[in-house]
Amino acid sequence: MSRRVQYPFTAIVGQEDMKNALILNTVNPRIGGVLIRGEKGTAKSTAVRALAGLLPDRAVVKGCQCGCSWGDSDSFCPDCMESMASGTAEPDNMSMEVVELPLSSTEDRVTGTLDIEHAISTGKKKFEPGILAKANGNILYVDEVNLLDDHIVDLLLDAAAMGRNYVEREGVSFNHPSRFVLVGTMNPEEGDLRPQLLDRFGLMVDIKGEQDESRRSEIIRRRMEFERDPEAFNQKYEQSNMELRDMIVNARDAVDDIIIDDDAVTMAARTSIHLGVDGHRSDLTLIKTACAKAALEGRDRIDPEDVVSVSHLVLPHRMRRNPFQDSNLDITSLEQWMRSALEGLR
Amino acid sequence: MSHLPLSCMVNMDDVIDGICCLLSSRDVRTMLICGPSGTGKSVAARGVSRLFPGICQIEVPVNVTLESLYGSVDMEVAIGTGECVRSNSIFSRSNGGIIIVDNANLMDNGTLFAIVETVSEGVARAEIGGLSSDYPCDSRLICTMDPDEGSLPEHILDRFDICVFTSNTDSEEVHRSIMMLNLANERDPSSIESSVSRKEAVLRSRIDSARLRNPTVPNDYPDMISKICKEMHVEGHRGDVAVLNVAIALSALDGLDMAGMEQLRTAVRLCLEHRRKDESEETEPQQQEMEQEQSDDDSSDDSMDERRDQDHEQQQQDDGNEQGPETSEDSNQDEHPDDGQASNDDDGDDEDDGGPATDRVFSIGETFDVRDFIPPQTRRNRNRKSGRREKSRSDDGSGRTVGHRIPNGRVRDISLTASIRAAAPYQSSREHNGLAVVLHDDDLRERVRVKVKGTRILFVVDGSGSVGAHERMVAVKGAVLSMLEDAYRRRDEVGMVVFRGETAENTLPMTRSVLTAYMHLSELPTGGRTPLLSGLAMGYDILRPEADAGREPVMVVLTDGRGNVGLDGGKQDPEELKRITETLSQSGIRILVVDTEVGCIRFGRAIELSKLLSADYVVLEDLDARSLSDTVRSAMGIFEV
Numbered sequence: 001m002s003r004r005v006q007y008p009f010t011a012i013v014g015q016e017d018m019k020n021a022l023i024l025n026t027v028n029p030r031i032g033g034v035l036i037r038g039e040k041g042t043a044k045s046t047a048v049r050a051l052a053g054l055l056p057d058r059a060v061v062k063g064c065q066c067g068c069s070w071g072d073s074d075s076f077c078p079d080c081m082e083s084m085a086s087g088t089a090e091p092d093n094m095s096m097e098v099v100e101l102p103l104s105s106t107e108d109r110v111t112g113t114l115d116i117e118h119a120i121s122t123g124k125k126k127f128e129p130g131i132l133a134k135a136n137g138n139i140l141y142v143d144e145v146n147l148l149d150d151h152i153v154d155l156l157l158d159a160a161a162m163g164r165n166y167v168e169r170e171g172v173s174f175n176h177p178s179r180f181v182l183v184g185t186m187n188p189e190e191g192d193l194r195p196q197l198l199d200r201f202g203l204m205v206d207i208k209g210e211q212d213e214s215r216r217s218e219i220i221r222r223r224m225e226f227e228r229d230p231e232a233f234n235q236k237y238e239q240s241n242m243e244l245r246d247m248i249v250n251a252r253d254a255v256d257d258i259i260i261d262d263d264a265v266t267m268a269a270r271t272s273i274h275l276g277v278d279g280h281r282s283d284l285t286l287i288k289t290a291c292a293k294a295a296l297e298g299r300d301r302i303d304p305e306d307v308v309s310v311s312h313l314v315l316p317h318r319m320r321r322n323p324f325q326d327s328n329l330d331i332t333s334l335e336q337w338m339r340s341a342l343e344g345l346r
Numbered sequence: 347m348s349h350l351p352l353s354c355m356v357n358m359d360d361v362i363d364g365i366c367c368l369l370s371s372r373d374v375r376t377m378l379i380c381g382p383s384g385t386g387k388s389v390a391a392r393g394v395s396r397l398f399p400g401i402c403q404i405e406v407p408v409n410v411t412l413e414s415l416y417g418s419v420d421m422e423v424a425i426g427t428g429e430c431v432r433s434n435s436i437f438s439r440s441n442g443g444i445i446i447v448d449n450a451n452l453m454d455n456g457t458l459f460a461i462v463e464t465v466s467e468g469v470a471r472a473e474i475g476g477l478s479s480d481y482p483c484d485s486r487l488i489c490t491m492d493p494d495e496g497s498l499p500e501h502i503l504d505r506f507d508i509c510v511f512t513s514n515t516d517s518e519e520v521h522r523s524i525m526m527l528n529l530a531n532e533r534d535p536s537s538i539e540s541s542v543s544r545k546e547a548v549l550r551s552r553i554d555s556a557r558l559r560n561p562t563v564p565n566d567y568p569d570m571i572s573k574i575c576k577e578m579h580v581e582g583h584r585g586d587v588a589v590l591n592v593a594i595a596l597s598a599l600d601g602l603d604m605a606g607m608e609q610l611r612t613a614v615r616l617c618l619e620h621r622r623k624d625e626s627e628e629t630e631p632q633q634q635e636m637e638q639e640q641s642d643d644d645s646s647d648d649s650m651d652e653r654r655d656q657d658h659e660q661q662q663q664d665d666g667n668e669q670g671p672e673t674s675e676d677s678n679q680d681e682h683p684d685d686g687q688a689s690n691d692d693d694g695d696d697e698d699d700g701g702p703a704t705d706r707v708f709s710i711g712e713t714f715d716v717r718d719f720i721p722p723q724t725r726r727n728r729n730r731k732s733g734r735r736e737k738s739r740s741d742d743g744s745g746r747t748v749g750h751r752i753p754n755g756r757v758r759d760i761s762l763t764a765s766i767r768a769a770a771p772y773q774s775s776r777e778h779n780g781l782a783v784v785l786h787d788d789d790l791r792e793r794v795r796v797k798v799k800g801t802r803i804l805f806v807v808d809g810s811g812s813v814g815a816h817e818r819m820v821a822v823k824g825a826v827l828s829m830l831e832d833a834y835r836r837r838d839e840v841g842m843v844v845f846r847g848e849t850a851e852n853t854l855p856m857t858r859s860v861l862t863a864y865m866h867l868s869e870l871p872t873g874g875r876t877p878l879l880s881g882l883a884m885g886y887d888i889l890r891p892e893a894d895a896g897r898e899p900v901m902v903v904l905t906d907g908r909g910n911v912g913l914d915g916g917k918q919d920p921e922e923l924k925r926i927t928e929t930l931s932q933s934g935i936r937i938l939v940v941d942t943e944v945g946c947i948r949f950g951r952a953i954e955l956s957k958l959l960s961a962d963y964v965v966l967e968d969l970d971a972r973s974l975s976d977t978v979r980s981a982m983g984i985f986e987v
Binding site for chain 1: 382383384385386388392405406407408409410411413414415418420421422425426433434436439448449452492494495514516517518521522524525526528529532533534746747761762763764766767770773782783857
């Protein structure tokens with residue numbers, strides 16, 4: 001079966017915040033994913049699916065159903081442990097994927113379960129991996145994440161917290177790494193997201209339909225062109241997509257060597273304290289995101305200014321002690337506060 | 347990336363102490379870590395395996411089944427030989443090791459209870475999966491939970507020897523060092539390896555040497571412990587025993603030959619916070635008493651207490667501030683985004699001294715007060731267990747599978763795996779006809795599922811002139827908001843009916859989007875006469891389908907009860923009142939009347955109304971009072987009764 005041709009990422013008009021947030025996550029998957037909130041038909045799903053075309057390769061254990069990362073032997077699944085010990089394991093290169101978690105997924109399909117066919121035909125137990133295994137090392141995409149069943153959300157939270165999926169049911173006991181970049185989209189009019197799940201998203205962007213008329217018509221023109229001949233349309237953007245991909249690959253190599261200015265750390269700490277956010281995820285995400293941004297721009301260090309420049313992606317959804325705030329309004333006043341705090345640091 | 351080392355964690359003294367007790371003492375077995383997300387609960391729990399690399403650590407997912415915990419008939423062996431052998435269960439594997447449950451409050455309560463009970467008894471005993479289980483399980487248990495995601499019932503809480511709280515901190519230094527540590531560990535663990543391994547070694551030897559030590563217990567210890575427990579209104583005696591064991595364990599960790607006073611003080615903090623029944627003031631005198639009795643003060647511990655006191659004061663100050671006139675809040679708005687919201691709400695009204703209720707409800711925010719006011723289930727349905735936010739059995743094939751049962755009648759939701767396992771022992775004696783596994787009717791098992799059900803809550807709000815007077819509307823909105831905030835966390839569905847002037851209006855259809863509800867509330871106008879009956883009638887119409895389905899929705903009526911307009915727009919007719927209230931009281935809708943009346947002369951109509959409706963009754967002020975006195979507890983994470 002041939003893969004459906006995706007709309008190319010670089011052909012998406014506008015929505016810079018969303019595109020940036022997605023790219024930053026591919027540069028450093030530890031940023032923790034992105035939640036995209038916005039109206040219907042604002043290219044949310046298109047952008048996430050198009051991301052697949054930009055993703056770099058990663059080294060995996062050949063044939064592993066759980067996508068164990070080659071070289072990360074601490075977190076191998078039991079099967080890879082075995083093959084590693086017996087010396088039969090081999091490395092393989094696979095491109096990162098976008099794995100979708102459909103809303104209708106059952107618990108068994110998410111965590112994996114006993115392979116019933118195998119059990120019936122052989123009488124032996126075998127683990128059949130689920131979506132959390134497929135998502136390992138990849139991007140886990142949940143469309144309309146706010147409509148996901150509560151007990152499925154619990155499983156996601158669990159896996160996200162541990163970076164590992166533990167299955168202890170149906171007589172099967174199995175665990176495997178499950179580190180994924182969580183990307184969710186939602187339309188806030190259809191209900192809120194649980195605060196704990198909200199906090200698991202590294203970044204959040206609020207998007208709106210394009211208001212500028214000429215850009216709106218540009219969107220229509222490109223869409224028409226794509227639908228007429230997807231292949232040709234993709235070829236037209238091949239060049240820019242490849243350039244972006246190279247940028248991401250280079251930034252990935254550089255991101256762990258970015259020098260972190262001491263004042264940047266102070267800035268992140270002060271901001272989190274000022275906002276009274278829960279825990280320490282926001283501080284860390286501010287720094288990691290700033291590093292990823294610097295790496296993309298080809299710089300080798302970050303300063304407090306960088307922390308301020310990513311705050312509108314990192315902080316809006318964490319200012320949640322009061323769920324009824326208009327986050328746009330707040331982010332403006334927050335940025336003002338950060339600017340003045342910046343002066344204080346100098 | 348390896349887990350962060352326990353010994354390097356900052357601002358986690360209680361957590362580390364608790365884990366040390368767990369690892370060094372034979373009598374301290376179970377521990378719960380509570381705190382907001384991102385404060386290092388799970389990281390701390392996982393630090394154990396880094397500290398003692400050989401230790402068997404089993405992480406139990408929230409969707410674990412009882413059969414996996416206790417073990418069930420091993421399918422492979424049964425099919426092969428027809429023998430019933432126990433499969434490798436979690437409890438038997440964890441023997442001598444440690445069990446970790448993250449998000450314990452998301453787990454089925456029965457399952458969680460089985461884990462806590464087994465670990466604290468040290469024996470796995472059950473009749474599950476076609477087997478009798480009765481084998482030793484000498485394990486330790488660490489559970490984590492975020493109180494925002496729900497609470498645990500008291501009988502489960504009481505079985506945790508230790509409960510510690512992680513908290514947010516305002517210290518820039520702490521924030522900075524946590525960031526540095528995390529970044530270093532993520533980028534290049536080897537860069538911090540030497541300092542880490544030194545610290546880990548110190549902690550390890552502290553635990554190892556404590557295992558060999560057995561401090562004696564001072565004679566006055568039992569008396570003191572029982573006195574403290576009594577003063578803190580601790581029910582039962584598990585708390586007493588836990589305090590004693592933890593105090594001994596802490597003393598051993600500190601290298602003492604006799605259990606000390608300082609250690610007892612810490613033990614009280616670790617063991618009784620989750621067991622106390624009453625407000626925290628009670629403990630203060632006791633603490634002081636103990637401070638006097640002891641001769642040598644450990645300074646670090648003192649500073650801990652000081653910090654707590656400061657927190658406490660800070661909180662009270664905050665409360666004070668928020669009760670101030672609105673003007674001061676406006677000037678604060680830029681500094682405190684949290685407060686900005688509250689003043690927005692006030693904008694809809696023209697008052698400035700009614701601020702307290704609105705603001706307090708908002709800023710304290712934990713809004714656990716609301717929970718107490720959801721009326722109990724009606725008598726008719728008491729056994730149906732379909733209450734608010736209970737994880738209840740679900741029959742419609744949705745929800746999480748927690749186990750299997752022999753079906754009663756026709757099988758609807760078959761569990762193939764359980765059925766195969768049930769049939770496994772008989773395979774060797776059955777006629778196969780070319781099939782690998784033969785199932786008979788009586789092998790079939792169906793799934794048992796549970797589902798957390800949100801409740802439908804309809805607010806019926808009196809928007810008449812009498813509520814508008816004395817700025818009562820501010821308080822009313824505050825009360826509704828605090829309940830909305832609670833509903834937001836619990837994924838309840840909320841709706842709102844407002845009655846004023848001539849008639850009632852369904853201003854907010856049932857929704858899960860609390861943001862929408864908030865928008866409507868802030869725009870809510872006040873004034874005119876009081877068509878109470880129309881409000882009640884409309885509420886009844888909206889909730890009736892739910893009630894008829896046996897789901898027991900909740901109606902919260904906020905009014906002074908002084909209705910003066912009938913259904914037809916004329917005067918309120920007593921007969922009509924009687925008819926409507928009677929219908930409502932028998933409808934299966936749980937009703938709460940919140941009395942908004944204020945002033946020197948009170949008519950007491952709301953309480954009459956609540957009697958007519960067989961409803962629960964509460965005065966608005968009591969909602970407030972409660973949330974105030976609960977400030978400390980809610981800050982610590984309160985637990986459902």
